[in-house]
Amino acid sequence: MPTTYRLRCCSAVVCLLSALALAQAPGADEIVANQNRIPAGKVENGVLSVQLELRSDAWHPEAEDGPKLFVQAFGEAGRAAQIPGPMLRMPEGTTVHATVANKLKMKATVYGLNTRPGDAKTGVEIPAGESREFSFAAGAPGTYYYWARTTEPLSVKLVQPLRADAHLNGAFIVDPAGPVAADRVFVINLMAVASDIVHPSFEVVTINGKSYPYTEPLEYTAGDTIRWRVINPSVSEHPMHLHGAFYQVLSQGTFETNTAYADGDRQSVVTQNLQPGSTMMMEWTPEHAGRWLFHCHFQFHVSTDERVPVFSRVMAEQYGESEPANGAHAHPEAMGATMKDMAGLVLMINVKAPSSVPLPTSAATPRKIDLVIESDAAGGKSRTFSCSVREGKKIVASEDKSVGPPIVVTRGEPTEITVVNHLDVPTTIHWHGLELDSYYDGVVGGGTGNQITPAIQPGASFVARFTPNRAGTFIYHSHTADPNQLSGGVYGGLIVLEPGESFGAEHDRLLVIGTRDTFFDAKRITVNGSEVLSPMLFNRSATYRLRVINMAPNFVADVQLGSNEHPGRWRALGKDGARLPSRLAKSGDALLHIASGETYDFEFRPDTPGEIPWQIENSINKSKLVGKIVVQ
Numbered sequence: 162m163p164t165t166y167r168l169r170c171c172s173a174v175v176c177l178l179s180a181l182a183l184a185q186a187p188g189a190d191e192i193v194a195n196q197n198r199i200p201a202g203k204v205e206n207g208v209l210s211v212q213l214e215l216r217s218d219a220w221h222p223e224a225e226d227g228p229k230l231f232v233q234a235f236g237e238a239g240r241a242a243q244i245p246g247p248m249l250r251m252p253e254g255t256t257v258h259a260t261v262a263n264k265l266k267m268k269a270t271v272y273g274l275n276t277r278p279g280d281a282k283t284g285v286e287i288p289a290g291e292s293r294e295f296s297f298a299a300g301a302p303g304t305y306y307y308w309a310r311t312t313e314p315l316s317v318k319l320v321q322p323l324r325a326d327a328h329l330n331g332a333f334i335v336d337p338a339g340p341v342a343a344d345r346v347f348v349i350n351l352m353a354v355a356s357d358i359v360h361p362s363f364e365v366v367t368i369n370g371k372s373y374p375y376t377e378p379l380e381y382t383a384g385d386t387i388r389w390r391v392i393n394p395s396v397s398e399h400p401m402h403l404h405g406a407f408y409q410v411l412s413q414g415t416f417e418t419n420t421a422y423a424d425g426d427r428q429s430v431v432t433q434n435l436q437p438g439s440t441m442m443m444e445w446t447p448e449h450a451g452r453w454l455f456h457c458h459f460q461f462h463v464s465t466d467e468r469v470p471v472f473s474r475v476m477a478e479q480y481g482e483s484e485p486a487n488g489a490h491a492h493p494e495a496m497g498a499t500m501k502d503m504a505g506l507v508l509m510i511n512v513k514a515p516s517s518v519p520l521p522t523s524a525a526t527p528r529k530i531d532l533v534i535e536s537d538a539a540g541g542k543s544r545t546f547s548c549s550v551r552e553g554k555k556i557v558a559s560e561d562k563s564v565g566p567p568i569v570v571t572r573g574e575p576t577e578i579t580v581v582n583h584l585d586v587p588t589t590i591h592w593h594g595l596e597l598d599s600y601y602d603g604v605v606g607g608g609t610g611n612q613i614t615p616a617i618q619p620g621a622s623f624v625a626r627f628t629p630n631r632a633g634t635f636i637y638h639s640h641t642a643d644p645n646q647l648s649g650g651v652y653g654g655l656i657v658l659e660p661g662e663s664f665g666a667e668h669d670r671l672l673v674i675g676t677r678d679t680f681f682d683a684k685r686i687t688v689n690g691s692e693v694l695s696p697m698l699f700n701r702s703a704t705y706r707l708r709v710i711n712m713a714p715n716f717v718a719d720v721q722l723g724s725n726e727h728p729g730r731w732r733a734l735g736k737d738g739a740r741l742p743s744r745l746a747k748s749g750d751a752l753l754h755i756a757s758g759e760t761y762d763f764e765f766r767p768d769t770p771g772e773i774p775w776q777i778e779n780s781i782n783k784s785k786l787v788g789k790i791v792v793q
């Protein structure tokens with residue numbers, strides 16, 4: 162007998178129920194996760210006919226026999242409702258005939274059942290129990306979505322549904338006429354459940370209707386060309402980070418518009434910050450076999466830590482659920498490799514080696530570096546860790562302990578970094594942006610065959626080997642679920658230089674943004690580990706490379722050089738360690754919106770002596786660090 166608890170029901174539309182997990186098949190009418198493989202409806206003589214319904218039902222965002230929520234979802238008539246909603250996919254030139262029946266007990270407003278590009282503001286209201294017909298030409302090729310809302314926006318700015326209607330959306334894809342390369346479609350969703358007297362607030366975050374480790378494990382072979390369309394109808398930004406390879410952004414859009422980039426105009430990134438309501442098409446080729454990840458870089462969307470209110474952890478704590486997400490209900494395929502210290506917005510990618518594998522061997526003697534991680538004696542709530550970098554007799558540590566010193570390596574040079582763990586907890590270091598072997602990538606459970614990446618236990622060490630293949634600004638950082646390590650300083654800049662180049666104050670400035678707060682509402686912003694910005698000194702008419710990194714795990718930062726009236730100027734050079742296409746490699750006002758897990762390089766050439774202000778702001782809660790630039 163499933164025992165059901167009523168968590169909260171503070172309004173007609175926010176109602177949430179939880180059931181203790183028992184080994185039971187999902188009910189016949191329950192909402193199913195939609196992998197977006199099969200288009201809805203039927204295309205005949207250039208017309209797509211589809212019957213959609215708006216319903217409310219039970220949904221299992223984790224295991225099929227795990228906890229469930231009651232939410233609203235789109236479905237096709239006669240079939241189970243789906244999260245995300247049924248995929249509308251058709252070739253260019255198609256006419257769409259859609260009916261939408263509202264089976265909910267409240268009115269709904271439907272958006273996006275119209276020709277693309279379209280008018281973002283026009284929704285069609287459907288009273289409870291009624292239906293409406295939509296007939297329109299699909300329009301321009303691209304990656305879009307349709308959506309509906311049944312609640313009022315919480316604020317004028319908040320246009321995306323957030324509560325019971327958070328999952329009322331589905332992919333809307335218009336393929337160009339003619340042959341089309343195979344792709345996959347992933348829809349990111351986020352539902353926020355507000356706190357009440359008894360229960361803390363929490364979020365449910367999913368990709369194609371499932372939360373990791375229950376997301377679909379993906380299987381590819383090294384050398385494959387992989388195309389994904391990623392849709393973010395949710396209310397949050399999500400900096401989506403790919404491990405071990407760069408990806409090209411082929412197009413970007415919203416639910417109504419789409420911009421495709423020609424070959425030379427495409428940006429290569431390892432992290433693309435998907436704005437609320439935005440879409441992208443990406444393409445990448447895994448060069449290395451192993452287990453890789455594609456995940457949001459906000460820690461609170463991927464962490465299993467107890468401070469992060471992940472769905473089943475809330476269930477586990479409040480309602481006596483026996484195991485959290487990474488325990489007994491583990492997805493057998495996904496969990497085989499024990500990549501289990503993450504939850505939420507994560508896709509695991511298994512890449513097989515092609516049948517003939519020429520193993521690269523390097524005869525050159527590697528450059529050897531030690532990264533030693535130590536904690537302060539105090540311990541306690543806001544812990545500080547210190548990383549030092551040792552090479553031969555040289556030891557480099559940061560002045561401020563809550564960040565690691567930059568590690569500077571050279572493109573093309575085989576490098577061996579021994580990570581020495583002097584903490585009292587396990588750690589692991591991820592070489593963010595480097596195209597290396599999966600075993601060295603710093604994710605516990607990564608690797609190939611029997612060579613599985615371990616957590617580095619207290620007192621143990623791990624040797625990471627790689628040969629950087631592009632020069633630029635990268636990051637090393639802890640990849641454990643422990644939020645103390647990122648706020649405490651187990652991260653730093655990883656600078657790859659061209660052979661013969663040097664890294665120094667006369668032409669480089671490294672600005673690593675972080676925070677001392679482990680929680681979502683980060684107020685204590687740091688730059689290079691310090692909560693105080695000391696004046697940045699520049700020589701007039703010298704040219705500098707500003708390397709900006711955001712490793713704060715919980716916010717997108719707005720960086721500004723100069724004032725609103727007199728903005729500074731800089732020239733964009735690179736992003737995530739890759740060169741920018743010419744459409745983006747431009748001079749402009751020194752303003753930057755940089756998400757967690759992104760790096761940007763700018764050329765800065767001050768030509769007038771004097772002082773100019775600069776600042777870093779947490780774009781979510783508006784906390785700020787203000788400093789000045791002194792040009793001599």
Ligand SMILES: [Cu+2]
Pocket residue numbers: 397398399400457458459462506
């Ligand atoms: Cu996210």
